[in-house]
Amino acid sequence: MGRLDNKIAIITGAAGGQGKVEARLFAQQGARVIATDLNEALLTTAVAEINAELGVDAVIGIKHNIALESDWVDVVAKAHELFGRIDILINNAAIPGKTRDEVWDVDTEETSRILNVNILGSMLGIKAVMPGMKANGRGSIVNISSAAGLVGGISGGSVAYSATKGALRAITKEVALGVARSGVRVNTVYPGLIKTPIMEAFSQEVTDAVLAKIPAGFAADPIEIAYGVLYLASDESRFVTGTDLIIDGGYTAQ
Ligand SMILES: NC(=O)c1ccc[n+]([C@@H]2O[C@H](COP(=O)([O-])OP(=O)(O)OC[C@H]3O[C@@H](n4cnc5c(N)ncnc54)[C@H](O)[C@@H]3O)[C@@H](O)[C@H]2O)c1
Known part of the structure:
Protein backbone atom coordinates (compact mmCIF):
# COMPACT_ATOMS: atom_id res chain seq x y z
CA MET A 1 0.00 0.00 0.00
CA GLY A 2 1.30 3.43 -0.94
CA ARG A 3 1.19 6.46 1.30
CA LEU A 4 -0.58 8.43 -1.47
CA ASP A 5 -2.85 5.75 -2.91
CA ASN A 6 -5.73 7.25 -4.95
CA LYS A 7 -4.40 10.80 -4.53
CA ILE A 8 -4.24 13.25 -7.42
CA ALA A 9 -1.28 15.62 -7.10
CA ILE A 10 -0.09 18.65 -9.03
CA ILE A 11 3.64 19.38 -8.65
CA THR A 12 5.02 22.53 -10.28
CA GLY A 13 8.60 22.88 -11.48
CA ALA A 14 8.77 19.12 -11.90
CA ALA A 15 11.00 18.92 -14.98
CA GLY A 16 14.14 18.63 -12.88
CA GLY A 17 15.67 19.20 -9.47
CA GLN A 18 13.49 18.83 -6.41
CA GLY A 19 10.17 18.71 -8.28
CA LYS A 20 11.15 15.75 -10.44
CA VAL A 21 12.25 13.77 -7.37
CA GLU A 22 8.93 14.58 -5.67
CA ALA A 23 7.02 13.49 -8.79
CA ARG A 24 8.83 10.15 -8.79
CA LEU A 25 8.35 9.60 -5.04
CA PHE A 26 4.67 10.53 -5.16
CA ALA A 27 4.07 8.17 -8.09
CA GLN A 28 5.93 5.38 -6.25
CA GLN A 29 3.59 6.00 -3.31
CA GLY A 30 0.49 5.49 -5.44
CA ALA A 31 -0.43 9.02 -6.55
CA ARG A 32 -1.39 10.10 -10.05
CA VAL A 33 0.86 13.07 -10.64
CA ILE A 34 0.36 16.08 -12.89
CA ALA A 35 3.90 17.34 -13.30
CA THR A 36 4.11 20.87 -14.67
CA ASP A 37 6.98 23.07 -15.78
CA LEU A 38 7.86 25.98 -18.05
CA ASN A 39 10.59 23.91 -19.68
CA GLU A 40 8.54 21.60 -21.90
CA ALA A 41 11.45 19.65 -23.41
CA LEU A 42 12.96 18.81 -20.04
CA LEU A 43 9.52 17.99 -18.63
CA THR A 44 8.73 15.54 -21.45
CA THR A 45 12.02 13.73 -20.83
CA ALA A 46 11.49 13.65 -17.05
CA VAL A 47 7.94 12.28 -17.33
CA ALA A 48 8.99 9.59 -19.82
CA GLU A 49 11.91 8.61 -17.57
CA ILE A 50 9.78 8.29 -14.41
CA ASN A 51 6.97 6.35 -16.13
CA ALA A 52 9.48 3.98 -17.75
CA GLU A 53 11.23 3.44 -14.42
CA LEU A 54 7.99 2.70 -12.58
CA GLY A 55 6.45 0.74 -15.45
CA VAL A 56 3.14 2.64 -15.20
CA ASP A 57 1.80 5.88 -16.66
CA ALA A 79 -6.80 17.62 -13.88
CA HIS A 80 -10.57 17.70 -13.34
CA GLU A 81 -11.20 16.35 -16.84
CA LEU A 82 -8.80 13.43 -16.28
CA PHE A 83 -9.34 12.63 -12.61
CA GLY A 84 -12.34 14.62 -11.38
CA ARG A 85 -10.46 16.27 -8.51
CA ILE A 86 -7.13 17.50 -7.08
CA ASP A 87 -6.02 16.31 -3.64
CA ILE A 88 -2.53 17.78 -3.45
CA LEU A 89 -0.75 20.88 -4.75
CA ILE A 90 3.00 21.25 -4.35
CA ASN A 91 4.00 24.84 -5.13
CA ASN A 92 7.60 23.95 -5.91
CA ALA A 93 8.61 25.97 -9.00
CA ALA A 94 10.69 29.07 -8.35
CA ILE A 95 13.46 31.13 -9.88
CA PRO A 96 16.61 32.28 -8.09
CA GLY A 97 18.02 35.79 -8.00
CA LYS A 98 21.42 36.85 -9.21
CA THR A 99 24.28 36.56 -6.76
CA ARG A 100 25.35 40.05 -5.68
CA ASP A 101 27.73 41.53 -3.14
CA GLU A 102 25.73 44.69 -2.53
CA VAL A 103 22.44 43.47 -1.13
CA TRP A 104 20.85 46.91 -1.39
CA ASP A 105 21.48 47.02 -5.15
CA VAL A 106 17.88 46.40 -6.25
CA ASP A 107 17.28 45.68 -9.92
CA THR A 108 13.62 46.57 -10.52
CA GLU A 109 13.09 44.32 -13.51
CA GLU A 110 14.72 41.27 -11.93
CA THR A 111 12.91 41.84 -8.64
CA SER A 112 9.50 42.10 -10.22
CA ARG A 113 10.14 38.93 -12.28
CA ILE A 114 11.15 36.97 -9.15
CA LEU A 115 8.21 38.27 -7.10
CA ASN A 116 5.84 37.47 -9.96
CA VAL A 117 6.95 33.85 -10.32
CA ASN A 118 7.75 32.92 -6.73
CA ILE A 119 4.99 34.75 -4.87
CA LEU A 120 2.20 35.43 -7.35
CA GLY A 121 2.74 32.06 -9.06
CA SER A 122 2.18 30.18 -5.80
CA MET A 123 -0.82 32.33 -4.85
CA LEU A 124 -2.44 31.72 -8.23
CA GLY A 125 -1.94 27.99 -7.69
CA ILE A 126 -3.72 28.15 -4.35
CA LYS A 127 -6.52 30.19 -5.90
CA ALA A 128 -6.92 27.74 -8.78
CA VAL A 129 -7.16 24.53 -6.72
CA MET A 130 -8.99 25.83 -3.66
CA PRO A 131 -12.64 25.77 -4.88
CA GLY A 132 -12.35 22.09 -5.85
CA MET A 133 -10.54 21.13 -2.65
CA LYS A 134 -13.10 22.95 -0.50
CA ALA A 135 -15.97 21.30 -2.35
CA ASN A 136 -14.35 17.88 -1.72
CA GLY A 137 -13.77 18.71 1.95
CA ARG A 138 -10.09 17.82 1.76
CA GLY A 139 -6.78 18.83 0.24
CA SER A 140 -3.14 19.43 1.06
CA ILE A 141 -1.12 22.35 -0.28
CA VAL A 142 2.62 22.49 0.35
CA ASN A 143 4.53 25.68 -0.40
CA ILE A 144 8.24 25.15 -0.95
CA SER A 145 10.08 28.03 0.68
CA SER A 146 13.77 28.04 1.67
CA ALA A 147 15.94 28.59 4.70
CA ALA A 148 16.54 31.92 2.94
CA GLY A 149 12.99 32.83 3.92
CA LEU A 150 13.90 32.51 7.59
CA VAL A 151 17.48 33.78 7.94
CA GLY A 152 19.90 35.93 5.99
CA GLY A 153 23.18 34.96 4.39
CA ILE A 154 22.05 31.98 2.34
CA SER A 155 20.66 33.45 -0.91
CA GLY A 156 23.88 34.81 -2.36
CA GLY A 157 22.74 38.35 -1.67
CA SER A 158 19.44 38.09 -3.55
CA VAL A 159 17.08 40.06 -1.34
CA ALA A 160 14.30 39.46 -3.88
CA TYR A 161 14.61 35.67 -3.68
CA SER A 162 14.72 35.74 0.13
CA ALA A 163 11.71 38.09 0.20
CA THR A 164 9.67 35.67 -1.88
CA LYS A 165 10.58 32.76 0.36
CA GLY A 166 9.65 34.75 3.48
CA ALA A 167 6.35 35.71 1.85
CA LEU A 168 5.42 32.06 1.43
CA ARG A 169 5.46 31.67 5.21
CA ALA A 170 2.86 34.43 5.59
CA ILE A 171 0.78 33.11 2.70
CA THR A 172 0.73 29.62 4.19
CA LYS A 173 -0.42 30.82 7.60
CA GLU A 174 -3.02 33.23 6.30
CA VAL A 175 -4.59 30.72 3.91
CA ALA A 176 -4.31 27.78 6.34
CA LEU A 177 -6.34 29.65 8.95
CA GLY A 178 -8.84 30.86 6.40
CA VAL A 179 -9.68 27.36 5.18
CA ALA A 180 -8.93 25.21 8.26
CA ARG A 181 -12.54 24.14 8.82
CA SER A 182 -12.95 23.07 5.20
CA GLY A 183 -10.55 20.13 5.50
CA VAL A 184 -7.91 21.80 3.33
CA ARG A 185 -4.42 22.03 4.88
CA VAL A 186 -1.61 24.40 3.90
CA ASN A 187 1.98 24.03 5.09
CA THR A 188 5.46 25.26 4.24
CA VAL A 189 8.70 23.33 3.75
CA TYR A 190 12.00 25.19 4.18
CA PRO A 191 14.88 23.34 2.55
CA GLY A 192 18.47 24.27 3.22
CA LEU A 193 21.06 23.68 0.51
CA ILE A 194 19.94 20.93 -1.91
CA LYS A 195 21.98 19.43 -4.72
CA THR A 196 19.88 20.63 -7.71
CA PRO A 197 20.45 22.74 -10.85
CA ILE A 198 19.23 25.91 -9.09
CA MET A 199 22.56 25.95 -7.24
CA GLU A 200 24.23 26.80 -10.56
CA ALA A 201 22.84 30.33 -10.18
CA PHE A 202 25.18 30.81 -7.24
CA SER A 203 28.95 31.10 -7.52
CA GLN A 204 31.11 28.30 -6.16
CA GLU A 205 32.31 30.77 -3.54
CA VAL A 206 28.77 31.38 -2.25
CA THR A 207 27.92 27.67 -2.32
CA ASP A 208 31.12 26.77 -0.44
CA ALA A 209 30.44 29.47 2.17
CA VAL A 210 26.91 28.16 2.81
CA LEU A 211 28.13 24.56 2.86
CA ALA A 212 30.76 25.41 5.46
CA LYS A 213 28.03 26.73 7.76
CA ILE A 214 25.73 23.68 7.59
CA PRO A 215 26.03 21.91 10.96
CA ALA A 216 25.35 18.51 9.38
CA GLY A 217 28.26 19.16 7.02
CA PHE A 218 26.59 18.35 3.69
CA ALA A 219 24.03 19.56 1.14
CA ALA A 220 20.82 17.53 0.94
CA ASP A 221 19.94 15.09 -1.78
CA PRO A 222 16.54 16.13 -3.17
CA ILE A 223 14.96 12.93 -1.82
CA GLU A 224 15.76 14.08 1.73
CA ILE A 225 13.48 17.08 1.19
CA ALA A 226 10.91 15.06 -0.76
CA TYR A 227 10.28 12.74 2.21
CA GLY A 228 9.15 15.76 4.25
CA VAL A 229 6.94 17.00 1.44
CA LEU A 230 5.43 13.50 1.16
CA TYR A 231 4.50 13.52 4.84
CA LEU A 232 2.70 16.86 4.54
CA ALA A 233 0.97 15.81 1.32
CA SER A 234 -0.31 12.54 2.81
CA ASP A 235 -3.17 11.94 5.25
CA GLU A 236 -0.55 11.08 7.91
CA SER A 237 -0.40 14.83 8.57
CA ARG A 238 -4.19 15.31 8.88
CA PHE A 239 -3.71 17.40 12.07
CA VAL A 240 -0.90 19.53 10.61
CA THR A 241 -1.77 22.88 9.06
CA GLY A 242 -0.25 26.35 8.89
CA THR A 243 3.07 25.00 10.04
CA ASP A 244 6.76 25.15 9.11
CA LEU A 245 8.85 22.08 8.33
CA ILE A 246 12.51 23.03 8.21
CA ILE A 247 14.81 20.50 6.51
CA ASP A 248 18.20 22.19 6.50
CA GLY A 249 20.87 20.11 8.25
CA GLY A 250 20.62 22.40 11.27
CA TYR A 251 21.39 25.63 9.37
CA THR A 252 18.69 27.76 10.97
CA ALA A 253 19.24 26.29 14.45
CA GLN A 254 22.37 28.44 14.84
N1 LIG B 1 18.36 23.82 -4.47
C1 LIG B 1 18.41 24.42 -3.29
O1 LIG B 1 19.46 24.49 -2.66
C2 LIG B 1 17.14 24.98 -2.67
C3 LIG B 1 17.21 25.44 -1.35
C4 LIG B 1 16.07 25.93 -0.75
C5 LIG B 1 14.88 25.98 -1.45
N2 LIG B 1 14.83 25.55 -2.72
C6 LIG B 1 13.53 25.64 -3.40
O2 LIG B 1 13.15 24.36 -3.86
C7 LIG B 1 12.32 24.50 -5.02
C8 LIG B 1 12.87 23.64 -6.14
O3 LIG B 1 14.14 24.14 -6.50
P1 LIG B 1 15.20 23.31 -7.30
O4 LIG B 1 16.45 23.43 -6.57
O5 LIG B 1 14.68 21.99 -7.69
O6 LIG B 1 15.29 24.27 -8.59
P2 LIG B 1 15.42 23.95 -10.13
O7 LIG B 1 15.86 25.21 -10.78
O8 LIG B 1 16.22 22.72 -10.34
O9 LIG B 1 13.91 23.63 -10.53
C9 LIG B 1 12.94 24.64 -10.61
C10 LIG B 1 12.03 24.30 -11.79
O10 LIG B 1 11.04 25.31 -11.86
C11 LIG B 1 10.81 25.60 -13.25
N3 LIG B 1 10.26 26.94 -13.39
C12 LIG B 1 10.92 28.12 -13.30
N4 LIG B 1 10.06 29.12 -13.54
C13 LIG B 1 8.84 28.57 -13.78
C14 LIG B 1 7.57 29.10 -14.09
N5 LIG B 1 7.37 30.41 -14.22
N6 LIG B 1 6.55 28.23 -14.26
C15 LIG B 1 6.73 26.90 -14.14
N7 LIG B 1 7.93 26.34 -13.87
C16 LIG B 1 8.97 27.18 -13.69
C17 LIG B 1 12.16 25.44 -13.89
O11 LIG B 1 12.05 25.21 -15.29
C18 LIG B 1 12.75 24.27 -13.13
O12 LIG B 1 12.50 23.03 -13.78
C19 LIG B 1 12.30 25.99 -5.34
O13 LIG B 1 11.14 26.57 -4.78
C20 LIG B 1 13.53 26.52 -4.64
O14 LIG B 1 13.42 27.88 -4.32
C21 LIG B 1 15.93 25.04 -3.36
Whole structure:
Protein backbone atom coordinates (compact mmCIF):
# COMPACT_ATOMS: atom_id res chain seq x y z
CA MET A 1 0.00 0.00 0.00
CA GLY A 2 1.30 3.43 -0.94
CA ARG A 3 1.19 6.46 1.30
CA LEU A 4 -0.58 8.43 -1.47
CA ASP A 5 -2.85 5.75 -2.91
CA ASN A 6 -5.73 7.25 -4.95
CA LYS A 7 -4.40 10.80 -4.53
CA ILE A 8 -4.24 13.25 -7.42
CA ALA A 9 -1.28 15.62 -7.10
CA ILE A 10 -0.09 18.65 -9.03
CA ILE A 11 3.64 19.38 -8.65
CA THR A 12 5.02 22.53 -10.28
CA GLY A 13 8.60 22.88 -11.48
CA ALA A 14 8.77 19.12 -11.90
CA ALA A 15 11.00 18.92 -14.98
CA GLY A 16 14.14 18.63 -12.88
CA GLY A 17 15.67 19.20 -9.47
CA GLN A 18 13.49 18.83 -6.41
CA GLY A 19 10.17 18.71 -8.28
CA LYS A 20 11.15 15.75 -10.44
CA VAL A 21 12.25 13.77 -7.37
CA GLU A 22 8.93 14.58 -5.67
CA ALA A 23 7.02 13.49 -8.79
CA ARG A 24 8.83 10.15 -8.79
CA LEU A 25 8.35 9.60 -5.04
CA PHE A 26 4.67 10.53 -5.16
CA ALA A 27 4.07 8.17 -8.09
CA GLN A 28 5.93 5.38 -6.25
CA GLN A 29 3.59 6.00 -3.31
CA GLY A 30 0.49 5.49 -5.44
CA ALA A 31 -0.43 9.02 -6.55
CA ARG A 32 -1.39 10.10 -10.05
CA VAL A 33 0.86 13.07 -10.64
CA ILE A 34 0.36 16.08 -12.89
CA ALA A 35 3.90 17.34 -13.30
CA THR A 36 4.11 20.87 -14.67
CA ASP A 37 6.98 23.07 -15.78
CA LEU A 38 7.86 25.98 -18.05
CA ASN A 39 10.59 23.91 -19.68
CA GLU A 40 8.54 21.60 -21.90
CA ALA A 41 11.45 19.65 -23.41
CA LEU A 42 12.96 18.81 -20.04
CA LEU A 43 9.52 17.99 -18.63
CA THR A 44 8.73 15.54 -21.45
CA THR A 45 12.02 13.73 -20.83
CA ALA A 46 11.49 13.65 -17.05
CA VAL A 47 7.94 12.28 -17.33
CA ALA A 48 8.99 9.59 -19.82
CA GLU A 49 11.91 8.61 -17.57
CA ILE A 50 9.78 8.29 -14.41
CA ASN A 51 6.97 6.35 -16.13
CA ALA A 52 9.48 3.98 -17.75
CA GLU A 53 11.23 3.44 -14.42
CA LEU A 54 7.99 2.70 -12.58
CA GLY A 55 6.45 0.74 -15.45
CA VAL A 56 3.14 2.64 -15.20
CA ASP A 57 1.80 5.88 -16.66
CA ALA A 58 1.46 7.52 -13.26
CA VAL A 59 2.83 10.91 -14.27
CA ILE A 60 1.39 13.32 -16.82
CA GLY A 61 3.36 16.36 -17.98
CA ILE A 62 1.77 19.72 -18.75
CA LYS A 63 3.64 22.84 -19.90
CA HIS A 64 2.78 25.58 -17.46
CA ASN A 65 3.94 29.05 -16.53
CA ILE A 66 2.93 29.44 -12.88
CA ALA A 67 2.95 33.23 -13.19
CA LEU A 68 0.03 33.12 -15.65
CA GLU A 69 -3.47 32.69 -14.24
CA SER A 70 -4.76 31.39 -17.59
CA ASP A 71 -2.19 28.56 -17.44
CA TRP A 72 -3.40 27.62 -13.94
CA VAL A 73 -7.00 27.55 -15.18
CA ASP A 74 -5.94 25.16 -17.98
CA VAL A 75 -3.93 22.86 -15.67
CA VAL A 76 -6.73 22.59 -13.13
CA ALA A 77 -9.34 22.03 -15.88
CA LYS A 78 -7.18 19.22 -17.32
CA ALA A 79 -6.80 17.62 -13.88
CA HIS A 80 -10.57 17.70 -13.34
CA GLU A 81 -11.20 16.35 -16.84
CA LEU A 82 -8.80 13.43 -16.28
CA PHE A 83 -9.34 12.63 -12.61
CA GLY A 84 -12.34 14.62 -11.38
CA ARG A 85 -10.46 16.27 -8.51
CA ILE A 86 -7.13 17.50 -7.08
CA ASP A 87 -6.02 16.31 -3.64
CA ILE A 88 -2.53 17.78 -3.45
CA LEU A 89 -0.75 20.88 -4.75
CA ILE A 90 3.00 21.25 -4.35
CA ASN A 91 4.00 24.84 -5.13
CA ASN A 92 7.60 23.95 -5.91
CA ALA A 93 8.61 25.97 -9.00
CA ALA A 94 10.69 29.07 -8.35
CA ILE A 95 13.46 31.13 -9.88
CA PRO A 96 16.61 32.28 -8.09
CA GLY A 97 18.02 35.79 -8.00
CA LYS A 98 21.42 36.85 -9.21
CA THR A 99 24.28 36.56 -6.76
CA ARG A 100 25.35 40.05 -5.68
CA ASP A 101 27.73 41.53 -3.14
CA GLU A 102 25.73 44.69 -2.53
CA VAL A 103 22.44 43.47 -1.13
CA TRP A 104 20.85 46.91 -1.39
CA ASP A 105 21.48 47.02 -5.15
CA VAL A 106 17.88 46.40 -6.25
CA ASP A 107 17.28 45.68 -9.92
CA THR A 108 13.62 46.57 -10.52
CA GLU A 109 13.09 44.32 -13.51
CA GLU A 110 14.72 41.27 -11.93
CA THR A 111 12.91 41.84 -8.64
CA SER A 112 9.50 42.10 -10.22
CA ARG A 113 10.14 38.93 -12.28
CA ILE A 114 11.15 36.97 -9.15
CA LEU A 115 8.21 38.27 -7.10
CA ASN A 116 5.84 37.47 -9.96
CA VAL A 117 6.95 33.85 -10.32
CA ASN A 118 7.75 32.92 -6.73
CA ILE A 119 4.99 34.75 -4.87
CA LEU A 120 2.20 35.43 -7.35
CA GLY A 121 2.74 32.06 -9.06
CA SER A 122 2.18 30.18 -5.80
CA MET A 123 -0.82 32.33 -4.85
CA LEU A 124 -2.44 31.72 -8.23
CA GLY A 125 -1.94 27.99 -7.69
CA ILE A 126 -3.72 28.15 -4.35
CA LYS A 127 -6.52 30.19 -5.90
CA ALA A 128 -6.92 27.74 -8.78
CA VAL A 129 -7.16 24.53 -6.72
CA MET A 130 -8.99 25.83 -3.66
CA PRO A 131 -12.64 25.77 -4.88
CA GLY A 132 -12.35 22.09 -5.85
CA MET A 133 -10.54 21.13 -2.65
CA LYS A 134 -13.10 22.95 -0.50
CA ALA A 135 -15.97 21.30 -2.35
CA ASN A 136 -14.35 17.88 -1.72
CA GLY A 137 -13.77 18.71 1.95
CA ARG A 138 -10.09 17.82 1.76
CA GLY A 139 -6.78 18.83 0.24
CA SER A 140 -3.14 19.43 1.06
CA ILE A 141 -1.12 22.35 -0.28
CA VAL A 142 2.62 22.49 0.35
CA ASN A 143 4.53 25.68 -0.40
CA ILE A 144 8.24 25.15 -0.95
CA SER A 145 10.08 28.03 0.68
CA SER A 146 13.77 28.04 1.67
CA ALA A 147 15.94 28.59 4.70
CA ALA A 148 16.54 31.92 2.94
CA GLY A 149 12.99 32.83 3.92
CA LEU A 150 13.90 32.51 7.59
CA VAL A 151 17.48 33.78 7.94
CA GLY A 152 19.90 35.93 5.99
CA GLY A 153 23.18 34.96 4.39
CA ILE A 154 22.05 31.98 2.34
CA SER A 155 20.66 33.45 -0.91
CA GLY A 156 23.88 34.81 -2.36
CA GLY A 157 22.74 38.35 -1.67
CA SER A 158 19.44 38.09 -3.55
CA VAL A 159 17.08 40.06 -1.34
CA ALA A 160 14.30 39.46 -3.88
CA TYR A 161 14.61 35.67 -3.68
CA SER A 162 14.72 35.74 0.13
CA ALA A 163 11.71 38.09 0.20
CA THR A 164 9.67 35.67 -1.88
CA LYS A 165 10.58 32.76 0.36
CA GLY A 166 9.65 34.75 3.48
CA ALA A 167 6.35 35.71 1.85
CA LEU A 168 5.42 32.06 1.43
CA ARG A 169 5.46 31.67 5.21
CA ALA A 170 2.86 34.43 5.59
CA ILE A 171 0.78 33.11 2.70
CA THR A 172 0.73 29.62 4.19
CA LYS A 173 -0.42 30.82 7.60
CA GLU A 174 -3.02 33.23 6.30
CA VAL A 175 -4.59 30.72 3.91
CA ALA A 176 -4.31 27.78 6.34
CA LEU A 177 -6.34 29.65 8.95
CA GLY A 178 -8.84 30.86 6.40
CA VAL A 179 -9.68 27.36 5.18
CA ALA A 180 -8.93 25.21 8.26
CA ARG A 181 -12.54 24.14 8.82
CA SER A 182 -12.95 23.07 5.20
CA GLY A 183 -10.55 20.13 5.50
CA VAL A 184 -7.91 21.80 3.33
CA ARG A 185 -4.42 22.03 4.88
CA VAL A 186 -1.61 24.40 3.90
CA ASN A 187 1.98 24.03 5.09
CA THR A 188 5.46 25.26 4.24
CA VAL A 189 8.70 23.33 3.75
CA TYR A 190 12.00 25.19 4.18
CA PRO A 191 14.88 23.34 2.55
CA GLY A 192 18.47 24.27 3.22
CA LEU A 193 21.06 23.68 0.51
CA ILE A 194 19.94 20.93 -1.91
CA LYS A 195 21.98 19.43 -4.72
CA THR A 196 19.88 20.63 -7.71
CA PRO A 197 20.45 22.74 -10.85
CA ILE A 198 19.23 25.91 -9.09
CA MET A 199 22.56 25.95 -7.24
CA GLU A 200 24.23 26.80 -10.56
CA ALA A 201 22.84 30.33 -10.18
CA PHE A 202 25.18 30.81 -7.24
CA SER A 203 28.95 31.10 -7.52
CA GLN A 204 31.11 28.30 -6.16
CA GLU A 205 32.31 30.77 -3.54
CA VAL A 206 28.77 31.38 -2.25
CA THR A 207 27.92 27.67 -2.32
CA ASP A 208 31.12 26.77 -0.44
CA ALA A 209 30.44 29.47 2.17
CA VAL A 210 26.91 28.16 2.81
CA LEU A 211 28.13 24.56 2.86
CA ALA A 212 30.76 25.41 5.46
CA LYS A 213 28.03 26.73 7.76
CA ILE A 214 25.73 23.68 7.59
CA PRO A 215 26.03 21.91 10.96
CA ALA A 216 25.35 18.51 9.38
CA GLY A 217 28.26 19.16 7.02
CA PHE A 218 26.59 18.35 3.69
CA ALA A 219 24.03 19.56 1.14
CA ALA A 220 20.82 17.53 0.94
CA ASP A 221 19.94 15.09 -1.78
CA PRO A 222 16.54 16.13 -3.17
CA ILE A 223 14.96 12.93 -1.82
CA GLU A 224 15.76 14.08 1.73
CA ILE A 225 13.48 17.08 1.19
CA ALA A 226 10.91 15.06 -0.76
CA TYR A 227 10.28 12.74 2.21
CA GLY A 228 9.15 15.76 4.25
CA VAL A 229 6.94 17.00 1.44
CA LEU A 230 5.43 13.50 1.16
CA TYR A 231 4.50 13.52 4.84
CA LEU A 232 2.70 16.86 4.54
CA ALA A 233 0.97 15.81 1.32
CA SER A 234 -0.31 12.54 2.81
CA ASP A 235 -3.17 11.94 5.25
CA GLU A 236 -0.55 11.08 7.91
CA SER A 237 -0.40 14.83 8.57
CA ARG A 238 -4.19 15.31 8.88
CA PHE A 239 -3.71 17.40 12.07
CA VAL A 240 -0.90 19.53 10.61
CA THR A 241 -1.77 22.88 9.06
CA GLY A 242 -0.25 26.35 8.89
CA THR A 243 3.07 25.00 10.04
CA ASP A 244 6.76 25.15 9.11
CA LEU A 245 8.85 22.08 8.33
CA ILE A 246 12.51 23.03 8.21
CA ILE A 247 14.81 20.50 6.51
CA ASP A 248 18.20 22.19 6.50
CA GLY A 249 20.87 20.11 8.25
CA GLY A 250 20.62 22.40 11.27
CA TYR A 251 21.39 25.63 9.37
CA THR A 252 18.69 27.76 10.97
CA ALA A 253 19.24 26.29 14.45
CA GLN A 254 22.37 28.44 14.84
N1 LIG B 1 18.36 23.82 -4.47
C1 LIG B 1 18.41 24.42 -3.29
O1 LIG B 1 19.46 24.49 -2.66
C2 LIG B 1 17.14 24.98 -2.67
C3 LIG B 1 17.21 25.44 -1.35
C4 LIG B 1 16.07 25.93 -0.75
C5 LIG B 1 14.88 25.98 -1.45
N2 LIG B 1 14.83 25.55 -2.72
C6 LIG B 1 13.53 25.64 -3.40
O2 LIG B 1 13.15 24.36 -3.86
C7 LIG B 1 12.32 24.50 -5.02
C8 LIG B 1 12.87 23.64 -6.14
O3 LIG B 1 14.14 24.14 -6.50
P1 LIG B 1 15.20 23.31 -7.30
O4 LIG B 1 16.45 23.43 -6.57
O5 LIG B 1 14.68 21.99 -7.69
O6 LIG B 1 15.29 24.27 -8.59
P2 LIG B 1 15.42 23.95 -10.13
O7 LIG B 1 15.86 25.21 -10.78
O8 LIG B 1 16.22 22.72 -10.34
O9 LIG B 1 13.91 23.63 -10.53
C9 LIG B 1 12.94 24.64 -10.61
C10 LIG B 1 12.03 24.30 -11.79
O10 LIG B 1 11.04 25.31 -11.86
C11 LIG B 1 10.81 25.60 -13.25
N3 LIG B 1 10.26 26.94 -13.39
C12 LIG B 1 10.92 28.12 -13.30
N4 LIG B 1 10.06 29.12 -13.54
C13 LIG B 1 8.84 28.57 -13.78
C14 LIG B 1 7.57 29.10 -14.09
N5 LIG B 1 7.37 30.41 -14.22
N6 LIG B 1 6.55 28.23 -14.26
C15 LIG B 1 6.73 26.90 -14.14
N7 LIG B 1 7.93 26.34 -13.87
C16 LIG B 1 8.97 27.18 -13.69
C17 LIG B 1 12.16 25.44 -13.89
O11 LIG B 1 12.05 25.21 -15.29
C18 LIG B 1 12.75 24.27 -13.13
O12 LIG B 1 12.50 23.03 -13.78
C19 LIG B 1 12.30 25.99 -5.34
O13 LIG B 1 11.14 26.57 -4.78
C20 LIG B 1 13.53 26.52 -4.64
O14 LIG B 1 13.42 27.88 -4.32
C21 LIG B 1 15.93 25.04 -3.36
